[in-house]
Amino acid sequence: MKLSQRFAILLGLGSIAIFCYGMVLFLPKENAELNKMFEHSHDEDAFDKNHDVLSNQDGKLHVNSLTLPNKLHSNDALADNANIKDASQRRKIDEIAKDHLAAIEEANRVLSMKAQIEADKAKILQQEHEKMLNQLAQAGSYKVEPYDYKRGEPKDPSILEKRNAIKEMMKFAWDGYKKHAWGSNELRPVSLRKHSANIFGSANTGATIVDALDTLYIMGLIDEFDDAKKWVHESLDMNSRTDISVFEVNIRFIGGLLSAYFLSGDPIFMNQAKSIADKLSPAFNSPSGIPYALVNPITGKTKNWGWASGGCSVLSEFGSLHLEFSMLTRITGDKSYLDKVLKIREILKKMDKPNGLYFNYINPKTGAWGQRHASVGALGDSFYEYLLKTWLLSGKTDHTAKEMYDSAVKAIESNMIKKSPGGLTYIGEYKNSRVEPKMGHLTCFAGGMFALGAKYADDEKHYLDLAAEITHTCHESYERTPLKIGPEAFGFTGNEAVAVRANEKYYILRPEVIESYFIMWRITKDPKYRQWGWEAAQAINKHCRVESGFSGIKNVYEEKPQYDDVQQSFLLAETFKYLYLLFSDDDLISLDEWVFNTEAHPFPVVR
Ligand code: DMJ
Numbered sequence: 072m073k074l075s076q077r078f079a080i081l082l083g084l085g086s087i088a089i090f091c092y093g094m095v096l097f098l099p100k101e102n103a104e105l106n107k108m109f110e111h112s113h114d115e116d117a118f119d120k121n122h123d124v125l126s127n128q129d130g131k132l133h134v135n136s137l138t139l140p141n142k143l144h145s146n147d148a149l150a151d152n153a154n155i156k157d158a159s160q161r162r163k164i165d166e167i168a169k170d171h172l173a174a175i176e177e178a179n180r181v182l183s184m185k186a187q188i189e190a191d192k193a194k195i196l197q198q199e200h201e202k203m204l205n206q207l208a209q210a211g212s213y214k215v216e217p218y219d220y221k222r223g224e225p226k227d228p229s230i231l232e233k234r235n236a237i238k239e240m241m242k243f244a245w246d247g248y249k250k251h252a253w254g255s256n257e258l259r260p261v262s263l264r265k266h267s268a269n270i271f272g273s274a275n276t277g278a279t280i281v282d283a284l285d286t287l288y289i290m291g292l293i294d295e296f297d298d299a300k301k302w303v304h305e306s307l308d309m310n311s312r313t314d315i316s317v318f319e320v321n322i323r324f325i326g327g328l329l330s331a332y333f334l335s336g337d338p339i340f341m342n343q344a345k346s347i348a349d350k351l352s353p354a355f356n357s358p359s360g361i362p363y364a365l366v367n368p369i370t371g372k373t374k375n376w377g378w379a380s381g382g383c384s385v386l387s388e389f390g391s392l393h394l395e396f397s398m399l400t401r402i403t404g405d406k407s408y409l410d411k412v413l414k415i416r417e418i419l420k421k422m423d424k425p426n427g428l429y430f431n432y433i434n435p436k437t438g439a440w441g442q443r444h445a446s447v448g449a450l451g452d453s454f455y456e457y458l459l460k461t462w463l464l465s466g467k468t469d470h471t472a473k474e475m476y477d478s479a480v481k482a483i484e485s486n487m488i489k490k491s492p493g494g495l496t497y498i499g500e501y502k503n504s505r506v507e508p509k510m511g512h513l514t515c516f517a518g519g520m521f522a523l524g525a526k527y528a529d530d531e532k533h534y535l536d537l538a539a540e541i542t543h544t545c546h547e548s549y550e551r552t553p554l555k556i557g558p559e560a561f562g563f564t565g566n567e568a569v570a571v572r573a574n575e576k577y578y579i580l581r582p583e584v585i586e587s588y589f590i591m592w593r594i595t596k597d598p599k600y601r602q603w604g605w606e607a608a609q610a611i612n613k614h615c616r617v618e619s620g621f622s623g624i625k626n627v628y629e630e631k632p633q634y635d636d637v638q639q640s641f642l643l644a645e646t647f648k649y650l651y652l653l654f655s656d657d658d659l660i661s662l663d664e665w666v667f668n669t670e671a672h673p674f675p676v677v678r
Pocket of ligand 1 (some may be wrong): 452453513641645670671
């Protein structure tokens, strides 16, 4: 090889070497610059300082999108990159810059979505908050001042003496319960043990304490009331794995607690009433909206009574929730309670009513009537009572309730009210288009109901007369026994107003006859009602009073009674309360200002 050839080869190799050296020197530098730019896109602070990306108060990444690509090409930004001249590299840089912008835009999109979610969340919270505030405002605006139980003392010493005698009976029943069965549902006053009926489930839920609260307060038994309040505060707990009756828990527990709240003003009672009502709520989850009879507070499982015809719910039970649930809405501002009972009423209103009658059973799955039986006693009674009282409690503004009451009473009159051969007016049991000539002790509340509605009826006198006739018949059922205490049910064929079957001869301290005496007294002022009430009170004191309380009796036609050994909680809630009020002046729980639920728990009328 010639020397010139050798030189040419050397020159070529040298050029290659210099090019490679240049690549080693310059390309990493260019990459470093690009990396630096990328690093900035992930390092907001650094980028902020360079003013390429600004983090603003609204949480968005703000990109100077116009300047960034320019900057990448500007002399300033590329001052150190003077060696980048290659077109393909420039394209690459442009692409990277584009990707970079797209990434920032995507980040901004995600950030603004996040901000929207946060804003929505805040809005929901705000709405919840406002709802709570409204509820509190409403509850707060419902002022509950402690009620003055000292009013109503009769001036007539003989009446005062009777009133005091009733108070003594109440105290005796209470003391017996407190001594032998405190915290359980009821007392066995003969064997001095605890008792609980299946309506309360198997837990010790203090039914007697809760049912007695307002009677203790009204009678001014304040030490006893305070003991009861303490127990409600510390020990009342419906949360047990047992089936409880929605109706009984409603009228006795929710009713008793609400009434104690309205009388004493102590919010502990309101809170307990609300939490118990919440435990009942699964019962309303039926396909039709007609609630089931029983609910398990722990599992939320529901069912109907095994004895109820065709798996149906019972009219007197699901139809006697309206007063309590509407009161709950009134004091908590939570509409869900009222919604539940309004739904029941809508269903009943729309149903076909042959002869205008409501039947005793409805299937909660189909919403259809069960057996074609109607009653103003067992299985029907307090449904009719609640139609009238819902209207009265609403300050006479709930016209649907009044219309339903008026038409129900007309249907009862034309289909179920009869006169016996001996001239006694009675309300029979309607069974498949026939009327059974029999009336239950439970039906005897109807005298008071007709009297309460008479003033607002088309024909006041007619309904007052009807009320007086029914009350008279019920009084006869007491008069026609040797003990002067009435039986559970009585017929009108043969011996009128007397029990026919052996299993209808018992008396379990029920209040209905005395309840009608009380309302008839307040409305008519006929002294015979006080007289009849006093006779009943004396008979109960003589024949039902045992060692440590009062017991029901098995047969009111036996001179020497046998005891059933149960002191029912409604003796303290109802029987003694109505007797005490019968011998008090009218301003103690005035009928213009208060409405009694079906367990005799008074609620104040809406003004
Ligand atoms: C009470 O629990 C209520 O008065 C109910 O409406 C019917 N039965 C009892 C008392 O007899």
